[in-house]
Amino acid sequence: MNTVPPGTPCWADLATPDLADARRFYPELFGWTGRVASEPEANGYTVFQLQGRAVAGAGPPAIPDQVPIWSTYMATDDADLVAGRVERAGGQVVVPPFEVFDRGRMAVFADPAGASFSVWQPMAMPGGEVFNVPGAMAWNELVTPDPEGAKVFYELVFGWQPDDQLVGSMTYTGWRLGAQIVAGMMPPLADDFPDDLPAYWTVYFAVADADAAAARAATLGGTILVPPRDIPTGRFAALRDPQGALFSVIDIGPP
Numbered sequence: 001m002n003t004v005p006p007g008t009p010c011w012a013d014l015a016t017p018d019l020a021d022a023r024r025f026y027p028e029l030f031g032w033t034g035r036v037a038s039e040p041e042a043n044g045y046t047v048f049q050l051q052g053r054a055v056a057g058a059g060p061p062a063i064p065d066q067v068p069i070w071s072t073y074m075a076t077d078d079a080d081l082v083a084g085r086v087e088r089a090g091g092q093v094v095v096p097p098f099e100v101f102d103r104g105r106m107a108v109f110a111d112p113a114g115a116s117f118s119v120w121q122p123m124a125m126p127g128g129e130v131f132n133v134p135g136a137m138a139w140n141e142l143v144t145p146d147p148e149g150a151k152v153f154y155e156l157v158f159g160w161q162p163d164d165q166l167v168g169s170m171t172y173t174g175w176r177l178g179a180q181i182v183a184g185m186m187p188p189l190a191d192d193f194p195d196d197l198p199a200y201w202t203v204y205f206a207v208a209d210a211d212a213a214a215a216r217a218a219t220l221g222g223t224i225l226v227p228p229r230d231i232p233t234g235r236f237a238a239l240r241d242p243q244g245a246l247f248s249v250i251d252i253g254p255p
Contacts, residue, residue, distance in 0.1 A: 004075040004126070004127055004128070005075065005177070005180075006074075006075050006076050006077050007074060007075065007076070007158040007159060007160065007177045007182065008074065008075050008177060008180075008182045009072055009073065009074055009075075009137070009140040009182065009183055010073055010074065010075035010120055010122075010126070010127035010128055011056070011057070011072075011073035011118075011120050011127040011128050012056050012057075012070055012071060012072055012073065012128075012137050012140070012203045013056060013057035013058060013059065013070070013071055013073070014026075014056070014057070014058040014059070014068070014069070014070050014071075014241075014245055015058075015059060015060070015061045015062065015066055015068065015069050015071065015245075016058060016059075016060070016061070016068045016241075016243050016245060017060070017061060017068065017243060018242070018243050019044050019046065019058060019059065019060055021221075021242055021243065022046075022058045022241065022243070023046060023058070024220075025220050025221065025222065025241055025242055026048060026056075026058070026241070027048070028216075028220055029213065029216055029217055029220060029222075030048075030050070030055075030134075030135040030205060030207075031050065031135050032048040032049060032050055032055065032056075032135065033048070033049050034046045034047070034048055034049070034058075035047045035048075035049060039101060042059070042101075043059060043060050044059065044060065045057060045058070045059035046058045046059065050130060050133075050135045050136055051130075053129035053130045054125070054127075054128060054129045054130075055128055055129070055130060055135065055136045055137060056128070056137065056205075062095070067244065068241070068243040068244045068245035069116075069200075069245055069246070070202070070203045070245055070246065070247050071108075071116065071117065071118050071201070072117050072118070072140045072183075072201040072203055073106070073117070073118040073119060073120040073127065074117065074118070074119050074120070074158060075119070075120055075121075075122070075127060076119045076120065076121050077121065078121065079097035079105045079106065079107045079119050079120075079121045080097050082107065082109075082119050082157060082158075083096060083097055083107055083109070085156060085157045086109045086157055088156070089112075089152070089153045089156040089157055090112045090153065091109050091110055091111050091112055091153060091157070092109060092110040093107065093108075093109055094108040094109055094110055094116060095107055095108035097119075097121075099123075100125075102123055102124045103122075103123060103124050103125035104120050104121055104122045104123045104124070104125050104127075105120075105121040105123065106118055106119060106120050106121070107119050110198075111144075111150060111153050111154070111199065112146070112149055112153055113144045113145065113146045113149060113150065113198060113199035114198025114199050114200075115142055115143075115144060115150075115198060115199035115200050115201050116200070116201070117201050132206055132252065133206060134206050134207050134208045135205065135206065135207070136205065136206055137203060137204070137205055137206075138204050138205060138206035138250055138252055139183070139184065139203075139204035139233075139248075139250060140183045140184070140201060140202070140203055140204070141183065141184040141185065141186065141201065141202050141204065141248075142154075142183070142184070142185040142186075142199060142200075142201050143185075143186055143187070143188055143199060143200055143201075143202060144185065144187065144188075144199035144200075145187065145188055145199060146199070147171070147173060147185060147186075147187055150185060150199070151173070154175065158175075158177070159177065160175040160176065160177055160182070160183075161175075161176040161177075162174075162175065162176070162185075163175070163176045163181060167231075167232065170186065170187065170189075171186075171187070172184065172185070172186050173185040173186070200246075202238075202246055202247065202248055203247050203248070204236065204247070204248040204249065204250045205247065205248070205249050205250070206249075206250060206251070206252055207249045207250065207251055208251065209251060210228045210234070210235040210236055210237050210249055210250060210251040211228045211235070211237075213237070213249045214227065214228050214237040214239060214249065217239045217241075217249075220242070221241075221242035222239050222240055222241050222242055223239065223240040224237060224238075224239055225238040225239060225240055225246070226238035226248075233250070233252060234250045234251050234252040234253055235250065235251045236248055236249060236250040236251070237249055
């Protein structure tokens with residue numbers, strides 16, 4: 001997959017204080033190989049590949065006290081236009097649009113509830129080149145204490161339409177862009193979720209066996225936050241890597 005429609009998640013990367021350990025942990029977990037950027041200014045930014053195709057990235061934190069985090073990138077044809085929409089919709093421009101060498105143009109934003117996300121305007125690098133197969137990004141999900149506010153914000157920024165479904169006692173929202181559901185949203189599961197804790201985007205990577213992947217992550221030094229369990233779309237587990245970055249794995253079964 002060489003192009004992703006604007007408004008669709010197209011890339012994910014990890015900001016981590018221990019890039020060397022990330023280059024160990026994730027390839028052993030997902031079968032990735034790493035290609036380190038040659039430019040000194042890239043500070044060792046690594047593009048992870050699955051059978052030669054880009055699936056995710058990792059680099060050092062942008063600021064010294066940044067917590068380890070996986071970031072979701074939405075594709076765009078115009079990062080500056082998105083920045084204006086974010087501001088008008090009540091969000092924050094954390095990092096204004098800038099060029100990443102000849103690869104593309106990116107920016108970092110936060111929605112009104114505090115969830116950070118990025119956009120990618122491709123040039124030489126399209127973003128992810130394969131999705132929805134074991135070892136590749138399969139889903140992106142907003143966890144927020146303010147779903148109604150998020151519905152207004154993301155419609156204004158990306159044109160997403162909410163598609164609500166009742167899952168047990170919880171309302172799960174699919175973000176619809178045209179005919180496609182491109183991402184999801186759910187409220188926090190914990191009843192004691194602090195009012196001042198910001199929302200966040202989480203990244204799901206497809207695996208062939210969620211139970212085996214969770215066990216492997218723990219063996220490699222990660223932590224199992226939510227043990228493998230069945231959900232309507234497959235079997236998933238929520239994990240943290242050895243530095244504490246949150247991510248999930250999901251076995252979505254055959255196409």
